[in-house]
Amino acid sequence: MKKEMDEKKKVGVFICHCGRNIAQTVDIEKLMEEVREKYDVEFVEDNMYMCSDPGQNLLKESIQAKNLDRVIVAACSRDMHEPTFRSAAQEAGLNPYLVEIANIREQVSWVHDDKEKATEKASKIIGSTIEKVVRDEPLEPLQIPVVQRALVIGGGIAGIQAALDIADAGYEVTLVEKSPTIGGHMAQLAETFPTLDCSQCILTPKMVALSRHPKINLLTTSEVVSVEGYVGNFKVQIRKNPRYVDVDKCNLCDDCTAVCPVVVHDEYNQGLAPRKAIYIPFPQAVPASYVIDEATCLGIDPLICSKCKDVCLVEAIDFDMQPEIIEEEFGAIVVATGYDIYPIENIGEYGYGSHPDIISGLDFERLLSANGPTQGVIRRPSDGKIPKTVVFVHCAGSRDPAKHLPYCSKICCMYSTKHALQYKHLVHDGTAINFYIDVRTAGKDYEEFYKRAAEEEQVIYVRGKVSEIIEDGDQLLVKGVDTLLGEAVEVHADLVVLATGLVPSKGTQEISHLLKLSCDSKGFLKEAHPKLKPVESALSGIFIAGTASGPKDIPETVAQASGAAAKAATILASEYLEREPQIAQVDPTTCGVCHTCIHVCPYGAIYLDEVVGRITVREALCEGCGSCAAACPSGSIELKNSTSEGIRARIKALLQG
Amino acid sequence: MNKLKVAVALGATCAGCDVAILDLNEKILDVIEIVDFVFWPTAMDFKLEDLKALKDGEVDVGLYHGAIGTEEDEEIAKILRKKSKVVVAFGACANFGGIPSLTNMPYESKIFDVVYKESPSTSNPEGTVPLKETEVEGTKLTLPGIRKRADSLNSVIDVDYYVPGCPPMVPLIEQVVDILRVFVEKGTLPPKGAVIAGQDTLCKECGRTKPETISYTEFLSPQEVKEIDPDLCLLSQGILCLGPATRSGCGGLCTSMNVGCRGCLGPTDKVDDHGLKMISALTSLLDVEHEEEYTEEELDKLIEKIPDPLGTFYRFTYGVSMISKLHPDMEE
Numbered sequence: 007m008k009k010e011m012d013e014k015k016k017v018g019v020f021i022c023h024c025g026r027n028i029a030q031t032v033d034i035e036k037l038m039e040e041v042r043e044k045y046d047v048e049f050v051e052d053n054m055y056m057c058s059d060p061g062q063n064l065l066k067e068s069i070q071a072k073n074l075d076r077v078i079v080a081a082c083s084r085d086m087h088e089p090t091f092r093s094a095a096q097e098a099g100l101n102p103y104l105v106e107i108a109n110i111r112e113q114v115s116w117v118h119d120d121k122e123k124a125t126e127k128a129s130k131i132i133g134s135t136i137e138k139v140v141r142d143e144p145l146e147p148l149q150i151p152v153v154q155r156a157l158v159i160g161g162g163i164a165g166i167q168a169a170l171d172i173a174d175a176g177y178e179v180t181l182v183e184k185s186p187t188i189g190g191h192m193a194q195l196a197e198t199f200p201t202l203d204c205s206q207c208i209l210t211p212k213m214v215a216l217s218r219h220p221k222i223n224l225l226t227t228s229e230v231v232s233v234e235g236y237v238g239n240f241k242v243q244i245r246k247n248p249r250y251v252d253v254d255k256c257n258l259c260d261d262c263t264a265v266c267p268v269v270v271h272d273e274y275n276q277g278l279a280p281r282k283a284i285y286i287p288f289p290q291a292v293p294a295s296y297v298i299d300e301a302t303c304l305g306i307d308p309l310i311c312s313k314c315k316d317v318c319l320v321e322a323i324d325f326d327m328q329p330e331i332i333e334e335e336f337g338a339i340v341v342a343t344g345y346d347i348y349p350i351e352n353i354g355e356y357g358y359g360s361h362p363d364i365i366s367g368l369d370f371e372r373l374l375s376a377n378g379p380t381q382g383v384i385r386r387p388s389d390g391k392i393p394k395t396v397v398f399v400h401c402a403g404s405r406d407p408a409k410h411l412p413y414c415s416k417i418c419c420m421y422s423t424k425h426a427l428q429y430k431h432l433v434h435d436g437t438a439i440n441f442y443i444d445v446r447t448a449g450k451d452y453e454e455f456y457k458r459a460a461e462e463e464q465v466i467y468v469r470g471k472v473s474e475i476i477e478d479g480d481q482l483l484v485k486g487v488d489t490l491l492g493e494a495v496e497v498h499a500d501l502v503v504l505a506t507g508l509v510p511s512k513g514t515q516e517i518s519h520l521l522k523l524s525c526d527s528k529g530f531l532k533e534a535h536p537k538l539k540p541v542e543s544a545l546s547g548i549f550i551a552g553t554a555s556g557p558k559d560i561p562e563t564v565a566q567a568s569g570a571a572a573k574a575a576t577i578l579a580s581e582y583l584e585r586e587p588q589i590a591q592v593d594p595t596t597c598g599v600c601h602t603c604i605h606v607c608p609y610g611a612i613y614l615d616e617v618v619g620r621i622t623v624r625e626a627l628c629e630g631c632g633s634c635a636a637a638c639p640s641g642s643i644e645l646k647n648s649t650s651e652g653i654r655a656r657i658k659a660l661l662q663g
Numbered sequence: 664m665n666k667l668k669v670a671v672a673l674g675a676t677c678a679g680c681d682v683a684i685l686d687l688n689e690k691i692l693d694v695i696e697i698v699d700f701v702f703w704p705t706a707m708d709f710k711l712e713d714l715k716a717l718k719d720g721e722v723d724v725g726l727y728h729g730a731i732g733t734e735e736d737e738e739i740a741k742i743l744r745k746k747s748k749v750v751v752a753f754g755a756c757a758n759f760g761g762i763p764s765l766t767n768m769p770y771e772s773k774i775f776d777v778v779y780k781e782s783p784s785t786s787n788p789e790g791t792v793p794l795k796e797t798e799v800e801g802t803k804l805t806l807p808g809i810r811k812r813a814d815s816l817n818s819v820i821d822v823d824y825y826v827p828g829c830p831p832m833v834p835l836i837e838q839v840v841d842i843l844r845v846f847v848e849k850g851t852l853p854p855k856g857a858v859i860a861g862q863d864t865l866c867k868e869c870g871r872t873k874p875e876t877i878s879y880t881e882f883l884s885p886q887e888v889k890e891i892d893p894d895l896c897l898l899s900q901g902i903l904c905l906g907p908a909t910r911s912g913c914g915g916l917c918t919s920m921n922v923g924c925r926g927c928l929g930p931t932d933k934v935d936d937h938g939l940k941m942i943s944a945l946t947s948l949l950d951v952e953h954e955e956e957y958t959e960e961e962l963d964k965l966i967e968k969i970p971d972p973l974g975t976f977y978r979f980t981y982g983v984s985m986i987s988k989l990h991p992d993m994e995e
């Protein structure tokens with residue numbers, strides 16, 4: 007369909023020298039002459055630096071003096087200065103979407119030497135851009151109203167930090183945590199590398215600050231069940247599961263646990279200690295309240311036992327609590343659903359996790375903790391003896407594409423070093439042997455930390471992979487190869503600690519399906535750009551923080567959380583969101599409702615409106631990527647100001663002459 | 664009432680379009696009521712001389728079916744244009760070159776080799792091929808020459824209306840009859856260039872439902888599918904269907920028989936290259952949920968499973984396709 011060009015457009019072309027960047031390869035004089043002669047333009051002018059104030063003034067003055075209604079700036083990439091020239095034009099009263107950039111720097115002067123041919127190419131690019139600009143329609147940016155409240159999913163250190171930062175910026179935050187307390191994995195750690203400060207001591211002040219923050223609504227034992235909408239306007243359903251203990255009434259007397267007959271493995275202690283069906287995850291848990299484990303309690307349904315309820319003087323226990331569905335709207339979402347460790351049960355060569363004295367690094371954190379199952383004394387699980395030789399296996403199940411995780415989890419070398427060091431501090435005559443492939447210590451003060459362990463504290467480092475661990479009497483025989491000496495090594499150990507890598511948590515996987523976030527091949531959430539948009543997801547208004555997007559240590563997690571919070575706050579900061587109007591539009595007369603576009607759109611921006619039976623574009627979500635327009639088999643989709651007819655004319659102009 | 668003078672001319676055709684007109688059954692009587700056939704060699708005893716004998720512009724409506732395959736086809740088309748007030752391209756071949764235009768694939772010099780020498784069922788030890796002129800017992804015999812390409816009607820003459828389909832379906836022909844009646848009674852016609860079929864695509868009228876996601880990892884022929892769900896979109900069952908790219912109007916003749924649409928009604932008004940559009944849609948959907956896990960080679964393998972891609976995606980429209988224009992003989 008040829009669109010009639012009703013009236014002749016007055017096109018002004020401004021050619022930039024970019025100092026010598028463009029001018030030394032493109033003959034500006036000749037280019038101006040050619041543009042004047044070859045194309046139907048009103049005005050052609052050049053300038054040393056179009057982006058400078060004088061350059062912009064030239065543009066503004068010429069628009070007014072020559073009554074220009076279309077403008078082309080032939081200069082650098084539109085990624086650089088399109089906004090500059092569009093706002094300059096707007097100041098001169100021209101609709102900014104009637105300004106186009108002809109890139110004669112990145113696409114011409116920087117990639118060519120031959121001046122004559124470069125000049126010719128520059129002229130063609132300008133010619134092609136003229137075909138676009140004369141077809142451009144004036145557009146207005148889209149205005150999307152914003153709900154000025156954020157949702158944070160996951161209450162590990164990442165979620166805690168993000169929630170605090172957003173709330174401190176003055177916006178309301180709802181934090182949804184699956185488990186009965188916030189804190190995440192960091193609450194399980196004893197001390198943290200490289201400073202060896204106590205994990206709880208630096209974490210709990212933040213947990214308390216969060217629980218007291220007037221702008222934060224904390225929902226524990228809760229899960230997000232559905233999310234609809236788009237940036238600025240997410241409609242979210244949250245299921246708050248019953249904890250059967252009234253948080254406001256429970257006074258932490260601990261009378262209930264004494265009478266509860268149900269004993270189960272305590273997940274906070276990695277199963278190395280028991281707990282009751284009514285319990286508090288750990289003493290500093292937030293919210294500070296006991297909780298009943300619905301799966302194992304005998305009192306809920308059917309009511310066989312009610313011992314705890316009987317002894318609870320403040321009547322905090324209520325077996326009739328029901329799940330509650332909370333519906334709320336949010337402007338932005340931060341996903342901080344964290345990691346799990348690679349299960350040692352997966353590692354056959356190291357005994358499938360069947361031997362009690364082969365444990366994971368996280369298990370060892372619990373043995374090191376003063377509030378752990380051994381009160382911070384290193385005792386091995388099998389017989390409670392203090393181990394005299396401990397082997398720490400780096401990269402257990404990592405960097406092994408054939409059988410296990412192909413990637414490096416980046417923190418395991420550091421935490422194994424930390425473990426060896428802490429062990430040496432606690433068991434002075436003990437021997438710590440670390441098997442490693444290579445020690446990765448990229449981080450501030452990390453190399454020094456490793457040096458300290460290896461050189462000052464006599465931790466033995468053996469370069470080589472452990473091939474097998476077998477039981478030998480009441481000890482374990484660790485077999486491996488020392489690749490530096492090129493010989494087989496066998497070590498008897500009392501305890502083996504496997505430094506397993508990080509995998510996406512189950513909650514991370516669930517949330518990625520729910521929010522339709524894309525994941526990388528390992529299942530971690532994918533960033534919008536791995537370098538330039540590390541805390542953004544591909545979906546506008548949804549941000550990612552912490553280990554949900556890949557293995558990280560605490561400093562990196564916290565930095566990312568603050569980054570995600572800042573990004574979320576920029577959305578919440580205004581009542582309306584301005585969005586570029588160059589988005590997809592569907593012609594219902596030719597659309598056959600084949601659904602192709604729905605599946606192709608990477609932003610979930612196009613859908614079938616069942617009520618009117620039409621394919622519809624969600625203006626707030628469309629990024630104008632054009633995927634749908636290319637895929638639509640009936641040719642019914644075009645982007646505003648990028649019609650098929652216009653694109654064809656542009657190609658023709660490039661190929662002519 | 665004055666009857667309309669109608670001529671039905673033909674080029675490279677299987678004559679299925681003639682049969683399609685006769686398929687109107689008793690409605691053909693309505694046609695006779697308003698129409699005088701002044702030329703229709705397939706149905707009655709007409710010779711080209713009869714068409715030539717008519718005055719210029721004497722024919723009200725000239726229908727042409729078949730592609731322009733020979734020099735004679737082109738000549739007939741031009742005569743029809745001269746004699747007719749209105750020319751209608753009738754059927755996929757006249758609209759897009761149709762199946763005959765697939766012969767544009769082997770180059771002109773080779774098409775005779777393929778057909779008369781190399782095809783497995785041919786025994787031709789002397790290597791005889793058709794010649795424009797031969798002498799048989801002192802008599803010179805002539806045949807129309809083969810053109811370099813088999814083309815659509817509008818590549819040689821100006822066309823007023825288009826009725827696509829292979830052959831055009833009865834409901835579409837009925838629409839043509841209705842248009843003719845209005846022309847007789849009121850003297851008005853639809854806007855020039857109108858296509859007598861639907862505006863949107865077949866998915867809209869095929870009646871099958873779309874599942875939550877359409878995503879396939881291989882293409883199957885209907886006989887490879889154990890049990891075809893009669894209500895579910897064929898594409899989502901792995902059966903290649905050109906419905907998403909093909910103009911509506913047939914009511915889903917093929918899809919209702921569990922066979923994927925072949926695309927005989929061609930693309931919508933918005934699309935120039937039918938096959939290309941279908942290819943870009945299909946490849947966009949190819950296991951769309953996991954596409955990032957594939958290597959280029961693995962993707963290529965999936966695509967290689969499509970049998971005879973050219974014949975599949977351009978069965979009816981190769982003559983007007985962009986790739987057929989990349990043909991070296993076209994470069995002048």
Ligand SMILES: Cc1cc2nc3c(=O)[nH]c(=O)nc-3n(C[C@H](O)[C@H](O)[C@H](O)COP(=O)(O)OP(=O)(O)OC[C@H]3O[C@@H](n4cnc5c(N)ncnc54)[C@H](O)[C@@H]3O)c2cc1C
Nearest residue numbers: 160162163164184190191198199344345513552553559560
């Ligand atoms: C053995 C070991 C030792 C370590 N030692 C150190 C160290 O010394 N120094 C250091 O810097 N780092 C260390 N780390 C790394 C550190 O644990 C992480 O960097 C940090 O805990 C990551 O925090 P996070 O908030 O991203 O994830 P998590 O701590 O995993 O938090 C995620 C939270 O989200 C919740 N959640 C998950 N899914 C959902 C859902 N769908 N809905 C609601 N809530 C959900 C979880 O319940 C959890 O509370 C160590 C790690 C290990 C395994």
Ligand code: SF4
Nearest residue numbers: 266284303304305314
């Ligand atoms: S009711 Fe449940 S939580 Fe309470 S004491 Fe009995 S088993 Fe334990």
Ligand code: SF4
Nearest residue numbers: 597598600601603638
């Ligand atoms: S891809 Fe095109 S024809 Fe198919 S539903 Fe979308 S807009 Fe309609």
Ligand code: SF4
Nearest residue numbers: 607628629631632634
């Ligand atoms: S242009 Fe891109 S973002 Fe917009 S609807 Fe089409 S595919 Fe989705």
Ligand code: SF4
Nearest residue numbers: 866869896897904906
């Ligand atoms: S793709 Fe084919 S079967 Fe599926 S809805 Fe479209 S026309 Fe019908």
Ligand code: SF4
Nearest residue numbers: 913917924925926927
């Ligand atoms: S389904 Fe397709 S191939 Fe079959 S008749 Fe209809 S348009 Fe032609």
